[in-house]
Amino acid sequence: MSDAKEKYEVVIGLEVHAQLATESKLFCGDSASFGAEPNTHVSPITLAHPGTLPKTNKKAVEYAVKMGIACHCEIAPFTYFSRKNYFYPDLPKGYQVSQNVHPICDKGYITIHTNGTKRNVLLDHIHLEDDAGKSIHDLYPDYTCIDLNRAGTPLIEIVSLPDMHSAEEAFQYVTEIRRLVRWIGICDGNMEEGSLRCDANVSIRLKGEIKLGTKVEVKNLNSIRNVKRAIEFEVERMIKMVENGEKIIQQTRSYDADKNITFALRDKEEANDYRYFPEPDLAPIELTEKDVQRIKELLPALPQDLQADFVEKYGLSAYDAEQLTLEKDTADFFLQTANISNQYKAIANWITGPLRQLANDQQIDFSQLQMAPEQIAGTIQIIDEGKVNFSIASSKILPALLGNPDATALDIATKENLLQTSDTGELEAWIDEALASMPDKVKEYQKGKKGLIGLFVGQVKKISKGKADPKITTELLQQKLG
Amino acid sequence: MFSFSSIEEYLRDLLHGRTTCKEAVQYFLDNISSAQHLNAFLEVYGAEALQRAAELDQQRQENPNSIGKLHGVVIGLKDVIIYKNHKLSAASKVLEGYEAVYNATAVERLLAEGAIVIGRQNCDEFAMGSSNENSAFGKVLNAKDNTRVPGGSSGGSAVAVQAGLCMVSLGSDTGGSVRQPADFCGIVGLKPSYGRVSRYGLIAYASSFDQIGIFGHNVADAALVLEVVAGEDEFDSTVSNEPVGSYVSNIKSNSDKKYKIACFRQALEHPILDAEIKTSIFNTIEKLKSEGHEIEMVDFDYLDYIVPTYYILTTAEASSNLSRFDGVRYGHRTKEKNVDLSAFYKKSRSEGFGIEVQKRIMLGSFVLSAGYFDAYFTKAQKVRQLLKKATKEIFSQYDLLIMPTVTAPAFRFGEKSEDPIEMYLSDIYTVFANLVGIPAISLPLYQHSNGMPFGLQVLAPMFKEDEMLQFSDKVMEIKAL
Amino acid sequence: MIEITDQLVDNLAELSRLEFDATQKSVIKSDLQKIIQFMEKLNELDTEGVEPLLHISTRTNVLREDEVKGSITREEGLKNAPATDGQFFEVPKVIQK
Secondary structure, X not given: OHHHHHXXXXXXXXXXXXXXXXXXXXXXXXXXXXXXXXXXXEOOOOOOOOOOOOOEEHHHHHHHHHHHHHOXXXXXXXXXXXXXXXXXXXXXXXXXXXXXXXXXXXXXXXXXXXXXXXXXXXXXXXXXXXXXXXXXXXXXXOEEEEEOOOOOOEEEEEEEOOXXXXXXXXXXXXXXXXXXXXXOOOXXXXXXXXXXXXXXXXXXXXXXXXXXXXXXXXXXEOOHHXXXXXXXXXXXXXXXXXXXXXXXXXXXXXXXXXXXXXXXXXXXXXXXXXXXXXXXXXXXXXXXXXXXXXXXXXXXXXXXXXXXXXHHOOOOOHHHHHHHXXXXXXXXXXXXXXXXOOXXXXXXXXXXXXXXXXXXXXXXXXXXXOOOXXXXXXXXXXXXXXXXXXXXXXXXXXXXXXXXXXXOHHHHHHHOOOOOEOOHHHHHHHHHHHHHHOHHHHHHHHHOOHHHHHHHHHHHHHHOOOOEOHHHHHHHHHHHHO | OOOOOOHXXXXXXXXXXXXXXXXXXXHHHHHHHHOXXXXXXXXXXXXXXXXXXXXXXXHHHHOXXXXXXXXXXXXXXXXXXXXXXXXXXXXXXXXXXXXXXXOOHHXXXXXXXXXXXXXXXXXXXXXXXXXXXXXXXXXXXOOOOOOEOOOOOOHXXXXXXXXXXXXXXXXXXXXXXXXXXXXXXXXXXXXXXXXXXXXXXXXXXXXXXXXXXXXXOOHHHHHHHHXXXXXXXXXXXXXOOOOOOOOOOOOOOOOOOOXXXXXXXXXXXXXXXXXXXXHHHHHHHHHHHHOOOEEEEEOOOOHHHHHHHHHHHHHHHHHHHHHHOOOOOOOXXXXXXXXXXHHHHHHHHHHHOOHHHHHHXXXXXXXXXXXXXXXXXXXXXXXXXXXXXXXXXXXXXXXXXXXXXXXXXXXXXXXXXXXXXXXXXXXXXOHHHHHHOOOEEEEEEEEOOOOOEEEEEEEOOOOOHHHHHHHHHHHHHHHHO | OOOOXXXXXXXXXXXXXXXXXHHHHHHHHHXXXXXXXXXXXXXXXXXXXXXXXXXXXXXXXXXXXXXXXXXXXXXXXXXXXXXXXXXXXXXXXXXXX
């Protein structure tokens, strides 16, 4: 199989839909929030009652432009909506309001890293459109249930060019989109809940061939991991077919995550004629350079840029920079703490290590951690001063700081008697006690097994309940044992 | 004995205690009762209207100084204008049982000024037609001559005013559906500029052509209703933010103004135009000239292209606007079982829509479909652009435009042939205003030798309703002399 | 001059979700033929270089604030439903062939 694989180039284009986190829907004032009782976020407009008309949500436009800026797109100076006409029970108007010409953002790219190499995946465009409602097929045997809460919520569709060449690239691409939309605050990027959706267009061709192969659309990819798995399956399926001399049919297939297969969606209508035409009920949108600039200024520093900064200005490793910029909250926290303390590496460690762990344990977002940058800076400082060691700080001091905005690391260490002793008298006593408890090891050490020093330090730490300064202890031990 | 001639007089009579709203409503209810054969109303809100009249009478007793601009004015609504908690059907079976859950903005504004809605008026199904013969609930008869059509699509609304069944009516005008029936029924019919009146609550036929229009006995009444319903609306993105003039109080302003008026030569010389209409209009032109106005014949080479352009664009928009009538959330649903989704839609829709509506939906799908879009739809959009530019040109040199409203007065039922084109061509003078978005009014100036009325159409630049109304008022005075 | 074939009529009916019996179909076909031919009169006009009119109103940027308002109750929303269980709109199940 691997030999066959080498012959082919995989070509992938992705269409990613992101549900915009606005308060209200794209064209009317119903709530756009998720999870409400069925058909409670409805108005005559959502229900497409006779005589109703749409009106565009200003914030949705702003969010679309924000994404366009983040993806290095050209923001259209003149953009308008079009009707995409088709019939489906969860599409109340019998058309979707979308954009098929003059989309709000044109071209652009998304940067991905695969196996250490950086690449810009080219976009075709980003456009705005309203979402359909939900069809629920499994409540009753004879009826499909329609819930129109979601009908009309704002979506941006990010359309790439067929510019990815492996399932891994597709994985990285969707991961990056998720990071971006969450970073700039326009979408919560939750594929499981459907606020981020992905359809893949996959084709293969012999390496060197210029013409694109027949493409297959793969839907129902409900996690980033499944995007990768589904594409891998599909590529293998296609290669097998072609190697067997079979022709690939252009079709839409659905991914079954349990079985890890794709299957053809039957009764899929032939290429639907959507009869697009300009939406006469909506005014076009004009965006001047000033408008775009104003929106640009609302954007925070973008993750890619911060990642580079962290390496170049703060001297962090590429790995640390990447870890810190997985989410905006951790990057922000780093910057705030780095304002107070210049122990950049230490700050990074605290954030990517104990702090993130704390958040995971409490099953909350990093932003919800009740910890101030000053508190971490303070913790780092007392470690640096030798007053406590990292292990005590992370296991005992950190939890005590949580939710106590006025507490400092020093306070807690003092109160809880955690301060390390560098008093040689006390240390000598503990050292003697430790060494006395393992005479054989002492002998081995003196015979040459210098590595055992760590064991002795550990024992001293234990006896001292962590108060022994490990550095000084080590020095004293070395002096004592020779 | 109640009688009605104008809203102004009515309001004066009310304030002087010479009549009451209750008396007015009862008068119209009685008339409606005796005129049921006309089939102008699909539903009459008798009890409700009397109740409201009683309330208004009470309010007026207590606070004679703060009555609304349309206090006690009895008004009818075309069956395409939505009135909360009342049935609405667009004269179609596809909306059977539908009860409105919100008010059209225009209706809100009427009610806020004290109007009384007396009923829902018959029309051509989904406003598609020029004779009110396409209603699912039977045709409407012209009150002047019951063997003749009232015009369409707002036939019921026109007849209601013509026959004294209400004081004014709200209709809708997409290609002449207010002006043409006004002409056929001998009353005033006004179509505002596109975007002058909110379309929120007006069942959409062709979104970039539709406007709510007004029927009345005189220009001042139409002007007053326009003043109340016009203006910006938070629910309509296509409504204009041009300030609304005080159309009524301004109507006698500029009474000495002499206008420079254009008339399309090709319109008056068109072979399709009835000879008497032509003569009458030429006579009016002479009369106006003698009053000091300048009337000039202007060449308009696009006349033969406006009807095809109109039908391409309106059927396209309509085919999409009518997709929501699918039996899922409201309206007619097929009773057939065990059908797949596609058949479910087809049966529900075909059982509900009349044949003219289905035809226009098919046409619309055609001109929008891949392969034909450029040749038809885009082409028509380009012609519309040419028309808009030509209109701007004309109004850069002239204040107003006049032309016939119709090619011939109200015809007899069954007289128009089976040829769809003949029917469509009779709209030739009215569709122009909708294509370019300008306001237009039909003035009932004449009577044909066959006994039927017909009128003159006055058109103005966009948002120049003031000028149009002032001039119209003057023209009506000339007639009265 | 385009010819309106039975196939075209069928395709359009499918797109429009309409159905016709034989008589209606024949009338529709012939009317469509006449009307579409009539529409082709526009080909006499030279529109080279003319921009299609996309919007009749000249306003742009007619936008609303992102506020939650204007919703109706579920009861009101379902009031006109041909079939409902009080929570959802119901349609006959989409038959998967």
